[in-house]
Amino acid sequence: xxxPFFERVAIVGxxxxxxxxxxxxxxxxxxxxxxGIGRGVENLKIAASRGIVDxxxxxxxxxxxxxxxxxxxxxxxxxxxxxEAMMPALTEGTILTDVGSVKARIIEEVEPLLxxxxxxxxxxxxxxxxxxxxxxxxxxLFKDRKxxxxxxxxxxxxxxxxxxxxxxxxxxxxVMMDAALHDIVLAGVSHLPHVIAYSLVNTIATMExxxxxxLLEFSAGGFRDFTRIASSSPEMWADICSMNKExxxxxxxxxxxxxxxxxxxxxxxxxxxxxxxxxxxxxxxDAHINDG
Amino acid sequence: xxxPFFERVAIVGxxxxxxxxxxxxxxxxxxxxxxGIGRGVENLKIAASRGIVDxxxxxxxxxxxxxxxxxxxxxxxxxxxxxEAMMPALTEGTILTDVGSVKARIIEEVEPLLxxxxxxxxxxxxxxxxxxxxxxxxxxLFKDRKxxxxxxxxxxxxxxxxxxxxxxxxxxxxVMMDAALHDIVLAGVSHLPHVIAYSLVNTIATMExxxxxxLLEFSAGGFRDFTRIASSSPEMWADICSMNKExxxxxxxxxxxxxxxxxxxxxxxxxxxxxxxxxxxxxxxDAHINDG
Numbered sequence: 218x219x220x221p222f223f224e225r226v227a228i229v230g231x232x233x234x235x236x237x238x239x240x241x242x243x244x245x246x247x248x249x250x251x252x253g254i255g256r257g258v259e260n261l262k263i264a265a266s267r268g269i270v271d272x273x274x275x276x277x278x279x280x281x282x283x284x285x286x287x288x289x290x291x292x293x294x295x296x297x298x299x300x301e302a303m304m305p306a307l308t309e310g311t312i313l314t315d316v317g318s319v320k321a322r323i324i325e326e327v328e329p330l331l332x333x334x335x336x337x338x339x340x341x342x343x344x345x346x347x348x349x350x351x352x353x354x355x356x357x358l359f360k361d362r363k364x365x366x367x368x369x370x371x372x373x374x375x376x377x378x379x380x381x382x383x384x385x386x387x388x389x390x391x392v393m394m395d396a397a398l399h400d401i402v403l404a405g406v407s408h409l410p411h412v413i414a415y416s417l418v419n420t421i422a423t424m425e426x427x428x429x430x431x432l433l434e435f436s437a438g439g440f441r442d443f444t445r446i447a448s449s450s451p452e453m454w455a456d457i458c459s460m461n462k463e464x465x466x467x468x469x470x471x472x473x474x475x476x477x478x479x480x481x482x483x484x485x486x487x488x489x490x491x492x493x494x495x496x497x498x499x500x501x502x503d504a505h506i507n508d509g
Numbered sequence: 510x511x512x513p514f515f516e517r518v519a520i521v522g523x524x525x526x527x528x529x530x531x532x533x534x535x536x537x538x539x540x541x542x543x544x545g546i547g548r549g550v551e552n553l554k555i556a557a558s559r560g561i562v563d564x565x566x567x568x569x570x571x572x573x574x575x576x577x578x579x580x581x582x583x584x585x586x587x588x589x590x591x592x593e594a595m596m597p598a599l600t601e602g603t604i605l606t607d608v609g610s611v612k613a614r615i616i617e618e619v620e621p622l623l624x625x626x627x628x629x630x631x632x633x634x635x636x637x638x639x640x641x642x643x644x645x646x647x648x649x650l651f652k653d654r655k656x657x658x659x660x661x662x663x664x665x666x667x668x669x670x671x672x673x674x675x676x677x678x679x680x681x682x683x684v685m686m687d688a689a690l691h692d693i694v695l696a697g698v699s700h701l702p703h704v705i706a707y708s709l710v711n712t713i714a715t716m717e718x719x720x721x722x723x724l725l726e727f728s729a730g731g732f733r734d735f736t737r738i739a740s741s742s743p744e745m746w747a748d749i750c751s752m753n754k755e756x757x758x759x760x761x762x763x764x765x766x767x768x769x770x771x772x773x774x775x776x777x778x779x780x781x782x783x784x785x786x787x788x789x790x791x792x793x794x795d796a797h798i799n800d801g
Contacts, residue, residue, distance in 0.1 A: 343729050363727060398722060405716045406728040410735045413705060416771055418790035420764040424697045427763075430690060433797040435655060436698040437635050439741075440798075442734040443702045447794045449731075451787035458775045458783050469772050471719075472712040473765070479708055480761050483750045491750050495743035498710035502739045505725040506732075 221382045222247055227284040229254045229277065229299055231264040233345060234316045235290030236354025239269050241387040244356055253351075254280035264351035278306035286312050286383075293317040294456035297326035300337075309334030312376045316342055318403055319460040320367045320396035328371055336376035339396065340366045341403070342389060347448040360388030367396040404464035409472060411454050412465065414447040513674045514539055519576040521546045521569065521591055523556040525637060526608045527582030528646025531561045533679040536648055545643075546572035556643035570598035578604050578675075585609040586748035589618035592629075601626030604668045608634055610695055611752040612659045612688035620663055628668030631688065632658045633695070634681060639740040652680030659688035696756035701764060703746050704757065706739040 226242060228235040231253040242248045253270030254277055255261050261273040274280040281287050281303045289296050296315050307313070313335055317323050320339050331337055344362040346353065364384040368377050381391045394402070425432050458465055482490035518534060520527040523545040534540045545562030546569055547553050553565040566572040573579050573595045581588050588607050599605070605627055609615050612631050623629055636654040638645065656676040660669050673683045686694070717724050750757055774782035 343727055345729065345731070347731070362729070365727070392727075398720075401716075401720060402722065402724050402727050405713050405724045406732050409712070410709060410732055412771060412775075413709060413768070414735060415787045415790040416764060416768040417702060417705060418794050419786060420701070420760070420767045421697050422789065422793050423767065424693075424760065424763055428690075428693060430694065432694050432697045433793070435635055435657070435684075435694050436798070437637065437654070439637070439639070439738040440698050440702055441800065442737050443706060444794055444798065445734050445800065446731040447787075447790045448798075448800075449791070451784050451791050454787055455780055455784035459778060459780055462775055462778070466772065466776060468712070468716065469768065469775075471716055472708060473768070475712045475715065476705070476708040476761065476765070479704060480758065483704075483754055483761075484758055486751060486754070488747055488751055492743050492747035494711060495707045495739075495746055497714065498707040498739045499741070499743050501714050501725070502710050502736050506728070506736065506740075508733065508737065508740075 219382050220247065220386050221379050223284070223286040224248070225250045225252065225284045227252045227254055227281045227287045228270065229281070229287065229289045229303070230291035231255055231261060231270060231273070231351045231354075232290060233349050233353045233358070234342065235288060236264055236269045236351045237356070237358035238288060238290070238316070238342075238387065240354055240356045241359065243268070245386055247383065247386055252280045252284060260351050264354075267351065267354070269351055269354055277303050282306050283308075285310065286314070289313065289315040292453050292456045293319045293323060293460045296323050297330065300327050301330050304330055304332055304335070307332070307335050312336045312338060312379060314338045314340050314380050316340060318407065318457050320399045322460045324367070324369055324396050328369065331371075336373045338366065338368065338372055338376050338380040340364060340380055340384065341399065342384065347445055349450050349453070357388070359384065362389050363392055364389040365392050365394050365399050367394055367399050369396070400461050400464045401467075404461055404468040408457055408461055408465045409468040411446050411449060412458065412469060413472070414444050415454070418444050418447045511674050512539065512678050513671050515576075515578040516540070517542045517544065517576045519544045519546055519573045519579045520562065521573070521579065521581045521595070522583035523547055523553060523562060523565070523643045523646075524582060525641050525645040525650070526634065527580060528556055528561045528643045529648070529650035530580060530582070530608070530634075530679065532646055532648045533651065535560070537678055539675065539678055544572050544576060552643050556646075559643065559646070561643055561646055569595050574598050576603065578606070581605065581607040584745050584748045585611045585615060585752045588615050589622065592619050593622050596622055596624055596627070599624070599627050604628045604630060604671060606630045606632050606672050608632060610699065610749050612691045614752045616659070616661055616688050620661065623663075628665045630658065630660065630664055630668050630672040632656060632672055632676065633691065634676065639737055641742050641745070649680070651676065654681050655684055656681040657684050657686050657691050659686055659691050661688070692753050692756045693759075696753055696760040700749055700753060700757045701760040703738050703741060704750065704761060705764070706736050707746070710736050710739045
């Protein structure tokens, strides 16, 4: 496996993901210069003071000029808008990639915008925390994580290989997957849990209002862990829900059927069925998830 | 506030809660001797080797004899059975207490079993992990946690005060609450999240089967935290669902309405409504839950 090198890299959206990638690329000597591009000057100043970017600008076309790699790390609903706006400034040989949690819709929106000689490699590093912004970025975020790349018939082999090597260089295991399948997988293990976590917190709030009784102060560690992802960016997650609508609606419906079935078992006092459902879940989780 | 002292204490069910309480009582000099009582000899041997109990027995009536305090820390569906079986061996002045996550039904089952001179103080320390058994017990589990006590018209004042002091001595904040209200509160912040976590893991498993595609290996830290409570004891949680049935069914229905409403907003491409719901949840969680 080779190690890619880019003289000049543009990171559009210097948040948790974009900022952490920039930190790793600099640390590992994968780039000579990182340009941070964004709309928020305060965030860009934080990025500069933390050594995440070497220079920054709020002017997209100015920022991407002369960059061999452009990483678009903005909320998923804005990817295509950003790509469209920067396209005139990109030159032949530029590799464009993204980090969005939704792939099919982004590909559908971005590929028609590409001009001759510009490669687009759709990618999604599966890493993150509930925090966002350049202040939340850190070295090593992608180590031992998976990064899913979803090439299409239009993705050039050499650009694909370069982006694969980039993610491997920062410590990720790269998995190739069809974009539609990616969106189903992520709807299940990431998008659905976020929708549920937000819903649960709102349910407790509604119960508090209806009963005129505080509830949250009687929650313990399990609840804190369970709802941590409900502290994620509402804007980012609303965007994801809109961009992966069908797969998320399917996942919600699958979940509703499962919950309904447990609810019926509880209503019917069917202790064996309740215990059986809980045992199935515990067995699967203990076998697949490492809390260590 | 006084510090209670019991020459001899029986812990029936030396698990995470019973075992941790025994450890704290010994450490703080609140007892001269702890008798561990249970059905599983292996678990009792672990408790003895870890210094959690001073002696142990599988014979309930033998074990509780001569104990001024009997803590029943068995699964909620077994509390009344255990109390009934030990009652002939209890003497005047004994304080009986429990630690169950359900209160109204336990009170309803236990109070008719009490003989003259035996006090019952229903209590629920809000603490725990997804682990169980004597091996999982540790000192300080109850520090800075809440302990809800749900006295009834039959609870003697002096016994109530003693149990209150016991939980305060191990570092808990004691809150008095009506048993029915306790059950509604816990259904919301604890029982519902467990039912949802188990349901979510089973949903992912069903999706894996239907799609013939692995999903769990693409999950990240958020999913791990979110589903941690699905590694809790299936038997214990099935018991809780059966013993707090009405409040849990109400909480599930409130959650279903909330989730349905978000699902409808996603289906209708109503980005403002989705974002509004997520913002409400984030604001509430950030204000009430401390991740530090």
